[in-house]
Structures are given as structure tokens and as C-alpha cells.
Amino acid sequence: MLARRNSGALIGRYTKKLKIAVPEKQGFKVFVNATTQKVTGYCIDVFEAAVKKLSDDLDYEFDIYAGSYDELVHNVSSGIFDAAVGDITITAERAVYVDFTMPYTESGVSLLVLSENDSNSTIEWVFLKPLTTELWLATVGGFFFTALVVWMIERPKNLEYQGSSSRQCTTALYFSFSTLTSSHGQIIGSPLSKIVVVIWCFVVLVIVQSYTASLSSMLTAKRFRPSVTDLDQLLSNGDYIGYQSGSFVHSVLMKKAFAEKRLKSYTNKEEYAEALRKGSKNGGVSAIVDEIPYITSFLSDPQHPNEFQMVNRIYKTPGFGFVFPQYSPLVHNLSVAILDLTSGDECSQIQAEWLGTATALPSYVTPNTDSAPLTLRSFSGLFIITVCISALMMLISIARSVHVKYTKVRDSDMQSADGDGVGEGHGGSGSGPLQNDVGNGSMTDQPHHEAGNEDSQGIHGSGGSVGDREPNGSVPIHTIQIEMNTG
Numbered sequence: 435m436l437a438r439r440n441s442g443a444l445i446g447r448y449t450k451k452l453k454i455a456v457p458e459k460q461g462f463k464v465f466v467n468a469t470t471q472k473v474t475g476y477c478i479d480v481f482e483a484a485v486k487k488l489s490d491d492l493d494y495e496f497d498i499y500a501g502s503y504d505e506l507v508h509n510v511s512s513g514i515f516d517a518a519v520g521d522i523t524i525t526a527e528r529a530v531y532v533d534f535t536m537p538y539t540e541s542g543v544s545l546l547v548l549s550e551n552d553s554n555s556t557i558e559w560v561f562l563k564p565l566t567t568e569l570w571l572a573t574v575g576g577f578f579f580t581a582l583v584v585w586m587i588e589r590p591k592n593l594e595y596q597g598s599s600s601r602q603c604t605t606a607l608y609f610s611f612s613t614l615t616s617s618h619g620q621i622i623g624s625p626l627s628k629i630v631v632v633i634w635c636f637v638v639l640v641i642v643q644s645y646t647a648s649l650s651s652m653l654t655a656k657r658f659r660p661s662v663t664d665l666d667q668l669l670s671n672g673d674y675i676g677y678q679s680g681s682f683v684h685s686v687l688m689k690k691a692f693a694e695k696r697l698k699s700y701t702n703k704e705e706y707a708e709a710l711r712k713g714s715k716n717g718g719v720s721a722i723v724d725e726i727p728y729i730t731s732f733l734s735d736p737q738h739p740n741e742f743q744m745v746n747r748i749y750k751t752p753g754f755g756f757v758f759p760q761y762s763p764l765v766h767n768l769s770v771a772i773l774d775l776t777s778g779d780e781c782s783q784i785q786a787e788w789l790g791t792a793t794a795l796p797s798y799v800t801p802n803t804d805s806a807p808l809t810l811r812s813f814s815g816l817f818i819i820t821v822c823i824s825a826l827m828m829l830i831s832i833a834r835s836v837h838v839k840y841t842k843v844r845d846s847d848m849q850s851a852d853g854d855g856v857g858e859g860h861g862g863s864g865s866g867p868l869q870n871d872v873g874n875g876s877m878t879d880q881p882h883h884e885a886g887n888e889d890s891q892g893i894h895g896s897g898g899s900v901g902d903r904e905p906n907g908s909v910p911i912h913t914i915q916i917e918m919n920t921g
Contacts, residue, residue, distance in 0.1 A: 461702025
């Protein structure tokens with residue numbers, strides 16, 4: 435029993451020396467280290483600093499208690515102790531029997547797990563992780579679709595897209611995939627193709643930039659991931675779980691439907707580390723469930739660098755507080771003193787002395803450093819735009835080709851009809867007079883007679899004969915042409 439006496443008036447109804455219980459701890463003695471010679475620790479220093487801020491002095495003595503925290507609280511409620519000071523968590527169940535001061539540190543219950551180091555595993559496929567499978571398939575499909583559209587537009591007029599089927603296919607695919615590096619060159623000529631390529635290049639630019647940022651984040655972030663992320667995973671796997679001996683965490687786990695045989699109690703940091711290294715299948719545990727201040731203190735130990743990790747706060751608590759019987763006037767006075775203490779630098783100095791400057795008690799969950807992959811939904815708008823525009827350009831190209839072919843067929847039919855009309859007109863005008871001349875057997879005038887003689891000579895000179903006449907007795911057209919030329 436250790437006495438602490440401050441002379442002066444006593445507070446309220448306390449006219450005797452207060453008997454204050456402190457828990458006897460086997461581990462985590464930075465919070466409370468109680469021996470027969472001296473009681474020290476982070477919680478003790480905070481209490482003494484708060485007492486000094488009271489308007490009246492307080493006479494008290496510490497009494498070491500070797501029992502559970504719940505039993506300690508009940509002993510204060512029953513009057514065995516006048517108060518309790520230590521790392522006692524404020525809970526609803528305990529507040530039914532006693533009064534707590536304002537909490538002097540943040541708290542909560544979290545998981546302490548073994549980190550899985552990815553640095554020793556094969557990571558040659560890490561470049562696939564920035565994009566989901568759906569986005570990879572959509573991107574590859576976009577390249578093939580763009581190649582198809584460009585090929586259909588360019589094939590009728592561009593010699594680069596003509597030739598054998600394999601040549602056309604390789605040219606179109608090479609051009610489409612080369613848009614990744616802008617090394618495709620100028621092998622397209624149609625304005626419709628250029629519109630398709632510009633839109634697709636914009637889509638590729640956005641995806642490539644996003645992919646590069648996501649991959650860089652994955653490669654430069656810390657490559658340690660927790661082996662366990664939540665209690666549901668532990669419960670479904672039937673793993674063993676550890677907790678600090680005497681802590682209220684045991685009741686929390688029982689309420690979560692964990693079997694008693696799956697729970698193991700530990701008292702210090704060394705036992706925590708050994709149990710986690712063994713694992714649930716080798717006589718250890720898969721996770722330690724404890725309050726955040728203890729886990730933070732464990733992680734601050736230089737003996738365990740990056741080997742363990744705190745994840746997923748599973749239960750919220752107000753924090754550590756000092757215990758007094760119900761309706762004690764000291765609760766209000768000490769609460770005001772604690773508020774004054776925590777709002778200044780003195781509490782931070784006490785914390786730095788015992789817990790270190792880099793071991794603040796966080797109220798947040800340690801985040802997972804792995805970046806989430808990019809999804810197809812993030813780029814769905816871009817894909818819809820490029821598909822619609824490419825389809826529109828392809829339809830315009832098809833419509834233009836159909837129109838050109840229709841125009842050529844129509845012009846060809848019109849020329850053929852005009853040629854037949856001209857041929858019939860020349861044949862009718864040339865045979866009528868000739869037939870009349872032949873039928874009469876004489877010429878009406880001399881010039882015609884001379885022309886007839888010349889024509890006769892021309893016919894004989896060219897190897898013509900009576901057999902060259904048409905069946906109806908008319909002269910062939912080429913004969914008339916010879917006659918006209920000779921005249």
C-alpha cells in the first residue's frame with residue numbers, strides 16, 4: 435500500500451484518506467506499473483496532474499489490486515475502494531454501477547494481425563491489376579472495333595487497305611493498336627476515318643493516363659497487406675482469436691458469437707507477437723482483439739517493424755477514465771481538470787514521455803495502401819461516345835459507297851440508251867436513198883453517177899461484193915461511210 439498525502443482542506447464529504455485501487459498488470463506496464471515500492475505509468479501521471487489542478491488538495495493512497503477490471507469496478511461500487519485509477523475503459527455496463535470522469539485518452543477496439551509481405555511473392559502480373567477484367571476486355575474490344583471501322587471506310591479507295599485478306603487484316607490492326615504510341619503514321623485518307631481515329635485516340639489517352647497513375651500508386655505504396663480484415667472472416671474460418679487477459683474485450687467477443695474454446699488470453703507484447711507468428715493452425719491465433727491504445731503501444735515497439743498491422747476498428751469506446759462511486763463530487767471536479775489538462779500541452783508531454791511522440795492513440799482505422807482497380811463504369815461514357823461516333827461514320831461511308839455505285843449504274847444505262855438511238859438514226863437515213871437508186875437502176879444526175887462509180891470502185895478495192903449487202907437488199911453502214919469519205 436502506497437500513500438500519497440497532500441495537506442490542506444479535503445474535498446466535499448471526504449474527510450479521510452482516499453483508498454484508490456490500481457490494477458496489477460503483467461504486460462503493457464507503460465500504462466500502469468504498480469509495485470510495492472512505487473506506482474508509475476501514463477495513467478498515474480495523468481491522474482496526479484489532474485489532481486494538482488483541483489482547487490483543494492486531496493489526500494489519497496494507492497492500493498494494488500490483482501483481479502479483473504470488472505471486479506475492480508464492482509469493488510468501487512460496493513465501497514471497498516474509494517476510487518480506481520488506471521487504464522480502465524468506460525463502458526455502458528460499468529457505468530451502471532459507478533461514475534466515470536471524462537476520458538483522458540481516445541480508445542476503441544481493433545484487430546492486430548500479421549502483415550502479408552508481397553515483396554517476396556511473384557509480382558510479374560502486377561501490371562494487370564490497375565484495370566478490372568471488364569475494362570481490359572472493353573479496351574481490347576475498342577481496338578478491334580476501331581480497326582474494323584477504319585478498314586471499312588478506307589478499303590474502297592486506300593491502296594494500303596487492299597490486297598490479300600491477311601494484308602488487310604494486319605494493316606487495320608496495326609494501325610488501331612499503334613494509336614497507343616502515336617506511331618501509326620499517315621495511312622488513312624478519308625475525313626471520316628480521321629474523325630474516328632481522333633475520338634479513339636482521346637479515349638486511349640484518358641485510359642493510359644489513368645492506368646499509369648494507378649500502376650504507380652500500386653508500385654510505390656507500401657507492399658504490406660493484412661492477413662485478416664474483419665471479425666466475420668475470423669468467425670467463418672473458425673480461427674483462434676487472442677485478447678488481453680482481464681479486458682472487457684472478452685465479453686465483446688462472446689457477444690459476437692465466438693465460442694469460448696476459440697478465445698485465448700495473453701498478457702504482454704511478447705506473447706502477442708509469438709501467437710501471431712505461429713498462426714491459428716500452429717497453436718497461435720489469427721488475430722489479437724484489443725483496445726487501440728495497447729495495439730498502438732505494441733506497434734511502436736522497434737522489435738516489430740512492419741511485421742504486424744492494426745486494421746478495422748470493430749468497437750467504439752469513449753476511452754480511459756477514472757472510477758468513483760456514484761454521485762461522487764470528485765467526478766465533476768476531476769473531469770473539469772482533465773478537460774483543462776487535455777486541451778493544453780501538459781497531457782501531450784506526459785503521453786510523449788510514456789508512449790512516445792510517434793505513438794498517438796488514433797481513432798481511425800489504418801487504411802489499406804493498395805489502390806482499387808479502375809472499373810469499366812468509370813469510362814463507360816467515353817466508350818459510348820466512341821462507339822456511337824464510329825458507327826455513325828461507318829454508316830455514312832456505307833451510304834456514300836452505295837450512292838456512288840447507284841450513280842455509276844444509272845449513268846451507264848443512260849449512255850447505253852443514247853448509243854442505241856444514234857445507231858438506229860444513221861442506219862435509216864443511209865439505206866433509203868441507196869435502195870431507191872439501186873431499184874431504179876439509174877442515177878438522176880451526173881454527180882451521183884460519178885459518186886456511184888467511185889463507190890463501186892471503192893467497194894471493189896476494199897474487197898466488197900454483192901454478198902456484203904444486207905438480206906433486205908440494203909448496203910451495210912460501213913460501205914456508206916466509205917462512200918462519204920471518198921466523196
